[in-house]
Amino acid sequence: MPLEDFAAEMDRCSQCSYCKWIPFDQVRSWRFAKNCPSVSYYNFNSYSARGRYAVARSLIRGQSGYSDTVRDIVFTCMTCGSCDVSCKVCRYNLEPLEMVRELKFRLVEDGQGLEAHRAIIQSLDREQNTMQRPRSGRGDWADGLDVRRLASEKGKVLFHAGCRLSYDEDLQQSARAAVDLFRKAGVDVGIMGEQEMCCGGRIYAMGYREEFARFARANMAAWARAGVETIVTSCADGYHAFKRLYPQLGSGVQVLHTVEFLARLIQEKKIVFRLEVPMTVTYHDPCHLGRQGEPYVPWDGVEKKIKGQIVVYEPERPRYNGAWGVYDPPREILRSIPGVELVEMERIREYSWCCGAGGGVREAYPEYSQWTAGERISEAIATGAEALVTACPWCERNFQDAAGTMGEPMQVYDLVELVQKAV
Amino acid sequence: MALPKEVYKALKDIVGSENISDDPALLDSYRYSLAHTAIHLGPYYDTFTPRGAAVLLPGSTGEVQAIVRLCNEHKIKFKASSTFWSAQGYPSEDDTIQLDMRRMDRILEIDERNMFAVVEPGVIGATLQAEAMKVGLNTHIAGSGCSCSVLAGATSYFGSGPSNLYGGWHYENLLGAEWVMPTGDLFRIGSLGSGCGWFCGEGPGPSMRGIARGFLGAKGAMGVFTKCAIKLFAWPGPESLPVEGTVPAYRVSLPDNFRAYTVAFPSWKAWADAAYLIWDTGIGYLAHRQFNMFGRELKYAMVKILTDPSKTLGDLEELLEDPEVQRVTEASKRDFQIVLAGMTPRDLAWQERAFDEILARTAGWKVEAMNQPDVADWSLLYLLRLGHKNLNLVFGGSYDGCFGLLGTADYGTTHVEESGQLKKEWEEQGAVVQAGGDCTMGPIGGQGGGGTCLWENFTCFDPYERESVEGTRALFDAATKLGLARGWGVGMEKWNAQCRGPDGRTTPKEERDRIHLSAPQPSVFRYQHKIRRAFNPNDLGDAYYETLDDEAD
Numbered sequence: 001m002p003l004e005d006f007a008a009e010m011d012r013c014s015q016c017s018y019c020k021w022i023p024f025d026q027v028r029s030w031r032f033a034k035n036c037p038s039v040s041y042y043n044f045n046s047y048s049a050r051g052r053y054a055v056a057r058s059l060i061r062g063q064s065g066y067s068d069t070v071r072d073i074v075f076t077c078m079t080c081g082s083c084d085v086s087c088k089v090c091r092y093n094l095e096p097l098e099m100v101r102e103l104k105f106r107l108v109e110d111g112q113g114l115e116a117h118r119a120i121i122q123s124l125d126r127e128q129n130t131m132q133r134p135r136s137g138r139g140d141w142a143d144g145l146d147v148r149r150l151a152s153e154k155g156k157v158l159f160h161a162g163c164r165l166s167y168d169e170d171l172q173q174s175a176r177a178a179v180d181l182f183r184k185a186g187v188d189v190g191i192m193g194e195q196e197m198c199c200g201g202r203i204y205a206m207g208y209r210e211e212f213a214r215f216a217r218a219n220m221a222a223w224a225r226a227g228v229e230t231i232v233t234s235c236a237d238g239y240h241a242f243k244r245l246y247p248q249l250g251s252g253v254q255v256l257h258t259v260e261f262l263a264r265l266i267q268e269k270k271i272v273f274r275l276e277v278p279m280t281v282t283y284h285d286p287c288h289l290g291r292q293g294e295p296y297v298p299w300d301g302v303e304k305k306i307k308g309q310i311v312v313y314e315p316e317r318p319r320y321n322g323a324w325g326v327y328d329p330p331r332e333i334l335r336s337i338p339g340v341e342l343v344e345m346e347r348i349r350e351y352s353w354c355c356g357a358g359g360g361v362r363e364a365y366p367e368y369s370q371w372t373a374g375e376r377i378s379e380a381i382a383t384g385a386e387a388l389v390t391a392c393p394w395c396e397r398n399f400q401d402a403a404g405t406m407g408e409p410m411q412v413y414d415l416v417e418l419v420q421k422a423v
Numbered sequence: 424m425a426l427p428k429e430v431y432k433a434l435k436d437i438v439g440s441e442n443i444s445d446d447p448a449l450l451d452s453y454r455y456s457l458a459h460t461a462i463h464l465g466p467y468y469d470t471f472t473p474r475g476a477a478v479l480l481p482g483s484t485g486e487v488q489a490i491v492r493l494c495n496e497h498k499i500k501f502k503a504s505s506t507f508w509s510a511q512g513y514p515s516e517d518d519t520i521q522l523d524m525r526r527m528d529r530i531l532e533i534d535e536r537n538m539f540a541v542v543e544p545g546v547i548g549a550t551l552q553a554e555a556m557k558v559g560l561n562t563h564i565a566g567s568g569c570s571c572s573v574l575a576g577a578t579s580y581f582g583s584g585p586s587n588l589y590g591g592w593h594y595e596n597l598l599g600a601e602w603v604m605p606t607g608d609l610f611r612i613g614s615l616g617s618g619c620g621w622f623c624g625e626g627p628g629p630s631m632r633g634i635a636r637g638f639l640g641a642k643g644a645m646g647v648f649t650k651c652a653i654k655l656f657a658w659p660g661p662e663s664l665p666v667e668g669t670v671p672a673y674r675v676s677l678p679d680n681f682r683a684y685t686v687a688f689p690s691w692k693a694w695a696d697a698a699y700l701i702w703d704t705g706i707g708y709l710a711h712r713q714f715n716m717f718g719r720e721l722k723y724a725m726v727k728i729l730t731d732p733s734k735t736l737g738d739l740e741e742l743l744e745d746p747e748v749q750r751v752t753e754a755s756k757r758d759f760q761i762v763l764a765g766m767t768p769r770d771l772a773w774q775e776r777a778f779d780e781i782l783a784r785t786a787g788w789k790v791e792a793m794n795q796p797d798v799a800d801w802s803l804l805y806l807l808r809l810g811h812k813n814l815n816l817v818f819g820g821s822y823d824g825c826f827g828l829l830g831t832a833d834y835g836t837t838h839v840e841e842s843g844q845l846k847k848e849w850e851e852q853g854a855v856v857q858a859g860g861d862c863t864m865g866p867i868g869g870q871g872g873g874g875t876c877l878w879e880n881f882t883c884f885d886p887y888e889r890e891s892v893e894g895t896r897a898l899f900d901a902a903t904k905l906g907l908a909r910g911w912g913v914g915m916e917k918w919n920a921q922c923r924g925p926d927g928r929t930t931p932k933e934e935r936d937r938i939h940l941s942a943p944q945p946s947v948f949r950y951q952h953k954i955r956r957a958f959n960p961n962d963l964g965d966a967y968y969e970t971l972d973d974e975a976d
Contacts, residue, residue, distance in 0.1 A: 008887040012819070012886060014815075014820065015456070015459065016812075017507060017508075018570055023671070023673065023810065024568075024570065024808055024809075024811075025673040025675075025810050025811075026666055027552075027569075027810075029553055030553065033547075033549060042441075043442070043526055044449055044452070044478060044480065045452040046448065046449045046452035051449075054451050058451035064447035064448035065447075069449055070446065070449075089671040089811065090671070090816070091813065091816065092736045093736070093820065094820075305819075307721070307818075308854070308856050309853070309856045309884050310736060310818040310883075311819055311885065312735075312737045313737060317735075321671070322670055323732045350670050
């Protein structure tokens with residue numbers, strides 16, 4: 001939807017600043033009450049959702065023009081969606097996350113994208129990954145794994161490793177573990193190996209809509225050729241892309257995050273824990289699995305008014321407010337692992353603090369990205385946990401880097417690693 | 424007009440380059456729409472407060488002082504705001520420097536024994552309440568909600584809210600304060616000024632709260648308050664609110680010493696009698712006519728939506744057809760919400776008995792549908808935290824209050840039907856949400872020993888639709904006319920008209936003088952004129968600190 005179509009929302013945003021805080025009902029302390037990394041770091045109103053509405057209005061009305069400041073305002077948004085959740089505690093007719101995505105698209109279309117992002121896009125065109133690494137190495141993570149390659153064979157269940165797990169040698173063990181666990185549970189899972197392509201989710205969050213669509217169509221075609229009916233991924237960004245974005249382009253495959261699949265297999269006793277993992281852990285909800293992990297619901301409607309001036313939609317518009325994200329399966333898994341004690345941070349589930357890796361921020365604003373991750377490490381430390389567990393390699397990478405920089409002994413795990421330790 | 428380069432550089436040297444900007448787009452995120460809430464002078468379609476000359480984020484009292492001194496040196500106006508709920512925090516004139524106090528957001532102290540907290544401007548009701556609860560204390564939260572600055576409500580406005588009854592209005596709760604005066608000098612008010620700590624707003628030490636605040640608060644027009652102490656009160660609940668439920672239908676189940684009731688009455692006289700009896704009996708933790716803000720005809724249907732995460736505004740019309748909803752709506756026409764909190768089980772038992780006796784004497788009743796556990800727990804959380812105030816805007820994106828008359832319970836109940844009837848006539852024309860006319864809401868009980876109420880009749884409209892905005896303004900003009908004709912005075916719909924005009928800028932002096940001269944006590948503004956001349960010699964604040972000079976007559 002063009003940026004101009006958000007003009008009503010720009011005026012209807014009441015500038016209340018709820019978008020700067022977790023839902024107020026959930027505030028338990030001064031220290032961990034904020035929700036939006038960008039306004040928390042940069043402080044000016046313009047770095048919040050309410051401010052971005054105002055900046056967008058200023059731009060489309062020609063009251064201001066592009067500048068380095070404007071580019072920073074737009075591209076420091078991690079599109080984590082925490083503003084969206086807080087706004088919608090009270091509002092039913094604003095979509096701040098959608099608006100800021102559209103604002104990013106507009107800047108990119110107008111040639112105002114960031115150099116750091118352009119370099120990724122250029123590499124992506126050649127190498128088909130966002131890690132700026134050779135395409136030929138994409139399947140190396142699975143070397144030695146006895147698993148079918150669906151680029152040349154048929155298979156119904158595909159494990160999509162994603163760019164980060166395919167190339168990050170420190171983390172890719174969890175991808176191997178996931179495949180191993182599935183296979184031992186009797187799941188006939190395959191991978192694309194060297195032929196796997198980027199899901200496009202991260203470039204979509206940077207503002208590159210057309211490039212995203214190109215990758216989405218290519219992936220969907222590859223899946224169709226292989227007969228894939230279910231995609232499983234350990235990457236929350238990939239999960240969001242497949243679950244929420246691909247259906248908008250016609251995808252009908254079932255999408256599961258690894259934690260959903262594992263929770264199911266544990267419940268069905270196809271995975272049985274035999275070992276204790278004596279550890280106090282806390283769990284970080286990845287934004288794209290949690291509040292943005294709600295399923296896509298097609299809608300093609302219009303705004304209408306009832307009772308004179310109440311804004312509603314015909315037909316009723318789906319409401320994405322984080323209520324129905326993927327929160328319970330990872331917690332169920334952690335609670336089922338012998339020896340693991342789960343302690344919760346203050347900001348969890350739909351009002352979780354972002355890891356700092358999203359929206360192209362890790363690539364373009366590394367210091368701010370690390371500060372954001374550091375805030376989460378501090379929150380994890382406050383729980384008394386020994387380890388911070390998550391379910392996305394981008395979160396894991398950012399947390400590991402931040403913990404290292406901070407000199408904190410906090411261990412960081414992908415949930416799959418703990419499952420593997422216990423079987 | 425941009426600031427002179429040397430001035431901008433000097434300001435940058437004070438706060439650091441990362442804490443100042445004059446980028447036009449960024450400045451536009453510090454402009455307030457006059458088609459929005461808390462304007463109290465319009466509304467005006469597609470009109471904004473003026474663009475500032477720069478925005479600064481000071482990080483300390485010293486930086487604020489340096490900024491203000493520089494402004495005096497160069498005769499540049501400045502306006503400070505902490506949480507920007509209302510138009511009052513934004514510049515009224517071109518070339519004004521906007522101070523965003525967000526970085527000064529620390530809770531400096533919670534004195535558990537003496538029951539007060541020391542806070543900086545950026546501390547909001549929610550965070551102070553959360554920290555106070557850890558030590559068995561609570562803070563009053565102003566009606567604008569827990570997103571708003573505690574300091575702003577105490578130093579710069581009147582800070583009325585649902586817990587007026589037990590916690591006091593925030594301007595009453597103001598103790599010691601640190602004030603960067605309009606000249607840049609630092610003044611420590613109350614006991615703080617004599618080196619005795621923060622515990623008292625008047626003394627031992629300079630008794631300056633009245634001077635610094637002026638009539639209803641200085642609203643950012645007389646220097647900058649950088650710290651203040653605020654009274655806290657007892658919290659007989661857990662250290663943290665055990666919130667449950669799926670967003671947005673959060674709720675809290677508290678120990679048995681809490682009750683949240685919605686009650687209703689057969690007549691407005693009975694309603695007012697109950698309010699007086701609550702005050703006289705000394706029961707209640709907070710009392711508020713809260714959910715009527717959705718409108719007499721919509722409130723229960725809205726509660727059904729807000730307590731069910733699967734529902735949206737799109738379900739409203741169907742809910743309104745539900746006979747059960749209609750029955751509850753009819754039964755709760757003249758209602759309010761009250762929270763009882765017992766300091767001991769015996770205390771609660773006594774309060775319960777006293778409250779039942781009050782209901783018996785006034786023929787009031789508990790609205791059972793609202794008192795079912797899930798709804799009562801939702802209502803309890805809503806009222807204690809006041810974290811859903813943005814529901815004011817839920818319908819079309821904007822609201823403002825009309826009437827808003829401050830007085831005894833009888834005073835409010837006298838005009839509620841007539842003001843509701845007037846509004847209903849305008850609702851039928853379609854410019855504003857059709858909600859049943861009576862959308863009056865506000866706190867019950869407060870200062871003055873008589874159950875003081877402050878009721879505004881909420882009016883919801885669409886700021887994006889010119890007809891809606893202009894129709895609302897026509898309603899507000901009619902409300903003012905009716906208020907004057909009935910001798911009620913000018914309602915809150917015009918409260919700011921003497922400070923800021925239809926273009927978002929300062930009201931011309933002739934008009935301000937006319938309004939102030941027609942006020943019941945013009946000498947208040949003449950006195951403030953003398954104060955302003957003495958404390959703000961370079962006239963660097965806007966007209967929200969209201970004055971009337973000696974020549975005006």
